[in-house]
Every structure is written in C-alpha cells, then in structure tokens.
Amino acid sequence: MTHVLSMLVENHQGVLSRIAGLFSGRGYNLESITAGVTADSQVSRITLVCKGDDNVIDQIKKQLNKLIDVIKVTDLSPLPSLHRELALIKVRAKPNQRGEVFQVADVFRARVLDVGIDSMVLEVTGSSDKIDNFIAVLQPYTLREVARSGLISMERGRKQTSTQPQQRKGASEKLNEDFKITIA
Amino acid sequence: MKISGAELFVKALKAEGVKHLFGFPGGVVIPVFDVLYSEPEIKVILTRHEQGAVHAADGYARSTGKTGVCLVTSGPGATNTVTGIATANFDSVPIVCFTGQVSRSMIGNDAFQEADIVGITRPITKHNYLVLDRRDLGRILKEAFTIANSGRPGPVLVDLPKDVILEKGDDEYPAKVSIRGYNPVLKGHPNQIKRAAGELKKAKKPLFYVGGGIHIAGAVEVFRKAVKKTGVPVVHSLMGTGAVPGDDPLSLGMLGMHGTYVANMAVSHSDLLFGIGNRFDDRATGDLSKFAPEAKIVHIDQDPVSISRNVPVEVPIVGDARQVLEQMLPLLEATKIDEWLEQLSSWRKEHPLEVQVGRDGNTGHLRPDSVIRTICRVFPDAIIATEVGQNQMWTSQFFTFRHPRSLLTSGGLGTMGYGFPAAIGAQFANPDKRVIDIAGDGSIQMNIQELATAVYNKLPVIVAILNNGYLGMVRQWQELFFDRRYSSTCLMTGAECPPQCKGPGDHCPVYHPDFVKLAEAYGAVGLRVMKDSDIEPALKEADRIKDRPIFIDFLVEREFNVFPMVAPGAGNTDMIFSEGGE
Numbered sequence: 001m002t003h004v005l006s007m008l009v010e011n012h013q014g015v016l017s018r019i020a021g022l023f024s025g026r027g028y029n030l031e032s033i034t035a036g037v038t039a040d041s042q043v044s045r046i047t048l049v050c051k052g053d054d055n056v057i058d059q060i061k062k063q064l065n066k067l068i069d070v071i072k073v074t075d076l077s078p079l080p081s082l083h084r085e086l087a088l089i090k091v092r093a094k095p096n097q098r099g100e101v102f103q104v105a106d107v108f109r110a111r112v113l114d115v116g117i118d119s120m121v122l123e124v125t126g127s128s129d130k131i132d133n134f135i136a137v138l139q140p141y142t143l144r145e146v147a148r149s150g151l152i153s154m155e156r157g158r159k160q161t162s163t164q165p166q167q168r169k170g171a172s173e174k175l176n177e178d179f180k181i182t183i184a
Numbered sequence: 185m186k187i188s189g190a191e192l193f194v195k196a197l198k199a200e201g202v203k204h205l206f207g208f209p210g211g212v213v214i215p216v217f218d219v220l221y222s223e224p225e226i227k228v229i230l231t232r233h234e235q236g237a238v239h240a241a242d243g244y245a246r247s248t249g250k251t252g253v254c255l256v257t258s259g260p261g262a263t264n265t266v267t268g269i270a271t272a273n274f275d276s277v278p279i280v281c282f283t284g285q286v287s288r289s290m291i292g293n294d295a296f297q298e299a300d301i302v303g304i305t306r307p308i309t310k311h312n313y314l315v316l317d318r319r320d321l322g323r324i325l326k327e328a329f330t331i332a333n334s335g336r337p338g339p340v341l342v343d344l345p346k347d348v349i350l351e352k353g354d355d356e357y358p359a360k361v362s363i364r365g366y367n368p369v370l371k372g373h374p375n376q377i378k379r380a381a382g383e384l385k386k387a388k389k390p391l392f393y394v395g396g397g398i399h400i401a402g403a404v405e406v407f408r409k410a411v412k413k414t415g416v417p418v419v420h421s422l423m424g425t426g427a428v429p430g431d432d433p434l435s436l437g438m439l440g441m442h443g444t445y446v447a448n449m450a451v452s453h454s455d456l457l458f459g460i461g462n463r464f465d466d467r468a469t470g471d472l473s474k475f476a477p478e479a480k481i482v483h484i485d486q487d488p489v490s491i492s493r494n495v496p497v498e499v500p501i502v503g504d505a506r507q508v509l510e511q512m513l514p515l516l517e518a519t520k521i522d523e524w525l526e527q528l529s530s531w532r533k534e535h536p537l538e539v540q541v542g543r544d545g546n547t548g549h550l551r552p553d554s555v556i557r558t559i560c561r562v563f564p565d566a567i568i569a570t571e572v573g574q575n576q577m578w579t580s581q582f583f584t585f586r587h588p589r590s591l592l593t594s595g596g597l598g599t600m601g602y603g604f605p606a607a608i609g610a611q612f613a614n615p616d617k618r619v620i621d622i623a624g625d626g627s628i629q630m631n632i633q634e635l636a637t638a639v640y641n642k643l644p645v646i647v648a649i650l651n652n653g654y655l656g657m658v659r660q661w662q663e664l665f666f667d668r669r670y671s672s673t674c675l676m677t678g679a680e681c682p683p684q685c686k687g688p689g690d691h692c693p694v695y696h697p698d699f700v701k702l703a704e705a706y707g708a709v710g711l712r713v714m715k716d717s718d719i720e721p722a723l724k725e726a727d728r729i730k731d732r733p734i735f736i737d738f739l740v741e742r743e744f745n746v747f748p749m750v751a752p753g754a755g756n757t758d759m760i761f762s763e764g765g766e
Contacts, residue, residue, distance in 0.1 A: 009365075010364075010365060013314070013316070014302065014303075014306070014314075017303070017306065018306060021306055021307055022307075025307045055492075055493075058492065059489065059493060062488045062489045063489055065488070066487070066488075066489055067365070068310075068311040068331060068363060068365050068366045069365055070365050071364055071365045163364060
C-alpha cells in the first residue's frame with residue numbers, strides 16, 4: 001500500500017541523502033521525495049511517498065525516526081490530509097490546435113505559462129491522480145517535456161506539528177502504543 | 185580565549201575522560217598530533233594500520249563500556265577505517281572516529297588524499313559529521329560523544345577539515361547538548377512490563393533469550409537475579425555469551441546455526457520466548473517460518489527497529505534492558521516448570537557438545553576443543569577475543585564464559601582480523617587481566633601487523649592460533665555442501681599441488697607461514713604445539729610472560745568441523761551432528 005510520510009528534519013547538509021540512502025540501502029520502495037524549508041529556517045519538511053506492506057512501512061517509519069537529523073515523522077495516510085502535486089507540461093501544439101489545448105487546460109484548471117510557435121507550457125496543480133489524467137488527455141498532442149514536483153502534503157485542521165522535544169515527552173508511551181496498534 | 189580547532193579537540197577528549205587514543209597520522213592531521221605530542225593525559229597508540237586502530241578502540245569499548253576513540257588522516261586513512269566502523273556499528277559498540285579532511289576550499293576538487301568519508305560511512309555509522317564551521321566544533325564534538333554512548337550505542341564519525349583544525353576560535357566545550365531528533369527511551373512502559381511479567385507467570389515452557397544488549401546496558405547483574413528468582417532457563421545469542429555463567433544449570437548455551445541441541449530444541453518447543461537485548465538475527469533463528477512456532481514472544485530492546493522486524497512480537501517493550509529489568513524484578517515470581525526442566529535436561533544429555541572426529545579420522549594433530557578447554561582451565565577469567573569462522577564458533581562452544589563483557593567477537597559483520605587488534609585495545613583498558621585472542625591461521629594474517637603495536641607497548645596478549653592451514657569455515661561448507669571442492673580455501677595451495685585438490689595429503693607442508701619465526705621477527709614470543717600433552721605447558725609458559733605478546737601456533741586437525749550445525753536456510757531443529765549428515 002502507498003503511504004505518504006511527512007517529516008520535519010534538521011536543515012543540515014546531507015539530510016536528504018541520509019533519507020534517500022536509507023531507502024536504497026535497505027531496499028525500500030521510494031516513489032517520490034520533496035524537500036523545502038519551513039517557517040523555521042532551521043527545519044525542513046520532507047514529504048515522501050513510499051510503498052510496502054504493513055511490516056515494511058512500520059520498519060520505514062522506525063528507521064526514519066532513528067535518524068538523528070529527523071525530528072518527527074507523521075504518516076498522513078490514515079489521517080484526514082491534503083495532498084498536492086505540481087506539474088509543468090510542454091506539449092506540441094500547432095496554431096490550429098491551441099484552442100483545444102486551452103479548453104483541456106481549462107477543464108483541469110491548468111494555467112498556460114507559455115505559448116510558442118508550435119508548443120505550449122502548462123502548469124497544473126492537484127492530486128497525483130489528477131495530474132496523471134491530465135497528462136493522459138494531453139498525450140494526443142505529443143508531450144515534449146514533463147516536470148513533476150512530487151507530492152507535498154499537510155494534515156487538515158488546526159493541529160500543528162511540533163519540533164519541541166518537551167512536547168514529545170510521551171515517546172516511550174507513544175512507541176509502545178504504536179506497537180499495540182500494529183499488533184492489534 | 186582563542187584556541188585552534190586541534191586544541192579544542194584535545195580539550196574535548198580530556199573533558200570526556202579519554203585516556204587512550206588509537207591512531208595513525210597523515211598530512212592533514214599533523215596539527216592534531218602536534219597538540220597531542222605534549223599532552224601527558226592522553227596516551228596515543230600508534231597502530232600499524234587504521235583498521236587496527238578502529239578495532240582496538242572497539243575492543244577497548246566492548247571490554248569496558250567506555251567510548252573508544254581513534255584518529256586518522258584523510259583519504260586512505262579514512263577509508264581504511266570503514267571495516268572497523270561497520271563492525272562496531274553492527275554490534276552496537278560506542279566509538280568516536282575522527283578523520284582528517286582536506287581544507288574546506290579544496291573539498292570536491294579531487295584534492296590529494298580527499299575522500300567523501302561522511303558519504304561513505306553514512307550507512308555504517310550511528311551518525312556522522314563534517315565540520316564546516318569552526319564555531320560548530322565544540323557542539324559537534326559533544327554531540328558525537330553523547331550519541332556514541334547513549335541509547336543503542338554505535339560509532340560516530342567526525343570529519344575535520346585541515347583549516348578547521350587550524351582555525352582559531354572560541355575554547356568552549358559544552359558540558360551538555362540536547363539534540364531534538366534524538367531522545368532514546370530508557371524506561372519501559374509500566375503496563376507492558378506488567379503484561380510481560382504476567383506472561384512469564386502463566387507460561388509452562390518459558391525461556392529467556394538474551395543478546396548483546398544485556399552487556400551493553402549493564403543488565404547482567406539484574407538479569408541474573410531475575411533468572412534466580414524465576415528459575416527460567418536461558419539461551420543466548422553469540423553476543424549474549426556470558427549473561428549467565430556458562431556452567432550455570434539454567435544456561436542452555438547458544439541457539440542457532442552452531443548452537444547447542446538443547447538450546448535449539450528449547451526455542452522450538454517453548455511457549456514463551458522472552459527476548460532481552462537480542463535482535464532475532466538469521467544466524468540465531470534459522471528458517472523463520474520454523475522459529476519458535478509455539479511461543480508467544482516478549483521482546484525488550486533499546487531499538488524499536490529491532491522489535492517485530494523478523495518475528496511478530498506479542499509484548500514489545502522499548503527501553504534500556506537494565507532499567508526495564510529493574511522495573512520488572514519486583515513483579516517476577518518463582519515458576520513451577522519442573523516438567524519443562526526435565527525435558528530440557530534429557531535433550532541436553534541426548535547431544536552434548538563435542539568435536540566430531542574428521543572424516544579421515546584423527547591423524548595425530550590437536551583437537552580444537554581440547555585446546556580451547558585447556559585455555560579455559562588455565563585462564564578461566566580471561567577476556568577472550570576471537571577472529572571469525574571456526575575459531576569463533578569453537579570458542580563459543582568450548583570456553584565457559586562466566587563474566588559479562590568477557591567475549592569480544594565480531595558477531596554481526598563477521599570481520600576476520602578483528603580479534604587481535606581488539607585484544608590489544610582490551611589489554612590497554614584492562615592492564616591487570618589476561619587477554620587472549622583465539623584465532624585461525626587465516627584470520628590472524630588479516631591484521632598481523634599489529635604485532636608491532638603489541639610489542640612496542642609491552643602488551644602480554646596471547647594469540648592462540650588454531651592452525652589448520654585452511655579458511656576452515658568456508659572449507660567446512662565446501663565439504664558439506666559443495667562436494668569437497670576446496671576452491672581457494674587452502675592457505676598452502678601452491679604450484680606443486682594437484683589440480684582440484686579435495687583434501688590434505690603427503691605433499692602438503694606441515695605449516696605455512698612459520699608463526700613462531702614471525703612472532704620472533706617482531707620481538708614477540710613464538711611457541712608451537714603439536715602434541716596434546718604440550719597444550720597446558722605451553723599456556724603456562726605463556727602465562728609467565730608479562731611484557732610481550734605470545735603467539736602459540738596450535739597445529740590442529742586440518743579437517744575438523746564445527747558441529748552441531750543447522751544448514752543455512754533450515755529450521756533450528758534440523759541439526760547436523762556429523763559429516764554423514766545424521
């Protein structure tokens with residue numbers, strides 16, 4: 001099953017490679033990974049999409065938590081959450097096809113960023129599924145280039161992911177509760 | 185006051201109570217060695233290879249629980265530490281390894297002796313650092329020592345660019361650091377502890393299964409109390425050796441591939457397997473689908489990753505083994521398990537441990553079991569290091585370990601060449617104890633250059649070489665599973681040998697190299713033992729020598745095998761007891 005993990009990490013050099021290395025070194029399946037700084041310049045948020053059965057996902061979360069530079073890992077899959085991906089798509093479009101492409105873009109709420117003699121660049125935001133569909137619909141126009149950002153995600157509601165150690169004091173209970181959930 | 189990075193480094197070592205530093209200098213770290221030159225509180229031990237320095241720091245740490253420290257130069261100096269670091273990482277040994285690095289402006293330019301050691305060691309360290317700002321140095325040094333020896337310990341590497349070493353900056357070394365992404369859980373959850381104690385009370389066939397974590401946490405004493413109070417028998421992994429005295433009636437020995445019959449039968453029939461500081465690794469469990477099929481599993485471990493990884497666990501407890509056991513001890517009660525204990529003692533009698541005579545019979549050479557049993561008789565309280573292979577397994581089978589932290593062996597990574605430098609490190613940390621490396625003739629040659637280190641430091645390390653002229657464990661597998669096709673396992677293969685040799689014959693030299701002469705060439709003592717009756721006198725002679733290392737070359741039967749054995753991939757009850765496969 002696919003899981004979306006949202007992590008807060010120290011904004012240190014090499015953090016991304018620690019995480020990517022964990023996946024390659026242990027043979028875990030990593031579908032996408034994005035990173036960017038948060039409101040606190042010392043903390044980055046990394047969103048990654050990974051695949052595996054429950055045991056594997058459990059191991060991935062524990063292994064990520066074990067990294068010293070990782071402050072917090074949240075599995076958003078069971079939580080009400082928002083997921084967005086952005087894509088830039090360059091399609092071949094002769095002047096007589098532009099109208100159609102504009103219409104398709106309109107349906108997907110995509111924006112036209114650039115129009116050339118026989119090509120157009122479109123920007124679309126949405127769930128990964130929506131982007132897959134948009135790309136599929138554009139196939140007949142010959143795709144010249146596709147650039148996708150990978151998923152970024154956030155939990156719904158007012159809850160705020162904390163980076164403060166004192167607010168994570170229940171770590172022992174938390175871990176043991178996690179296990180109970182896994183076992184049940 | 186403004187001081188150089190090198191001076192701050194030395195200040196940090198002193199603040200951490202480091203008395204011994206294992207190292208090997210090189211271009212970029214000369215300024216650090218220069219500060220150490222006039223530092224009376226820290227003894228710098230020059231090994232003859234960087235791998236030796238890391239293993240020595242490892243042996244120092246394993247035998248004491250203190251953090252081992254080493255310092256090497258950039259490039260090849262750094263890459264030579266890789267095997268040592270991976271060894272320590274696998275077995276959770278606290279070491280801090282400092283490597284030099286080229287100046288910051290040169291990094292990435294393929295400068296002379298440049299290597300991305302932080303990138304190389306990322307997956308084999310607990311954590312590592314490249315210091316890019318002199319202002320961070322004090323904090324990073326403190327974090328390195330903090331991380332290495334807390335929670336589940338492990339190696340930390342700190343890469344020090346030459347210009348950071350030279351740069352003047354503040355002299356502050358913090359007394360404490362807090363790392364927000366690192367909060368090891370030490371106390372166990374009270375409800376889980378209650379559940380675990382309850383399971384132990386209900387069980388009819390309970391069994392403790394302990395691993396290296398019990399030594400690391402300093403939990404041996406409280407564990408022995410728990411065993412005494414409950415009367416529950418104990419099996420151990422290789423790393424758990426010595427958790428209870430090997431001759432305790434409740435000790436069933438090691439489980440797994442070369443474990444005892446009774447230990448493997450016990451695990452396979454137990455209804456409650458109570459793991460402490462172990463990680464259910466494949467050499468211990470064999471085929472997972474046949475592992476402890478009837479047992480509920482309780483697992484106490486410091487590292488959540490180890491829990492429910494290989495086997496599903498009913499009662500997981502994350503925490504420090506000593507603290508959790510101390511919390512649990514008042515809840516434990518004596519068990520009534522006479523039937524189970526009777527069953528165990530009949531399994532124990534069915535197949536006691538012994539070396540089976542090789543396929544071609546005993547040709548008059550020594551038996552490895554007699555050698556090790558005699559070492560155990562003459563030096564019952566010694567710290568024993570081993571290399572890897574048959575020597576290691578025979579040591580675990582025939583040496584009766586009675587003390588915590590008395591076996592230094594590369595359990596996870598299985599590093600040949602570990603034992604001798606580890607013994608050197610342990611001897612520095614334990615000057616009043618006997619330290620013995622039980623080696624094979626293959627393994628000992630992987631770090632034999634450390635003879636010089638031992639000689640120049642007057643260390644009376646005894647190296648007992650079980651010399652069979654083979655890479656014995658691989659040869660054993662070739663004999664059992666590859667139709668005796670001894671491909672590249674004979675250490676005396678030469679141009680005169682028949683092609684596709686399938687065993688020793690008249691054309692074989694008696695030994696090679698001449699370890700006695702080799703020891704003497706370095707200024708050590710060399711002894712050779714070829715007769716059974718000479719084993720004990722040789723060991724006693726070695727015991728009289730207190731100022732030099734002693735190599736004893738025991739010429740053992742060439743084709744003796746380690747039995748019993750669980751074939752790779754088989755279930756633990758599927759044991760082979762002899763070459764016939766019975």
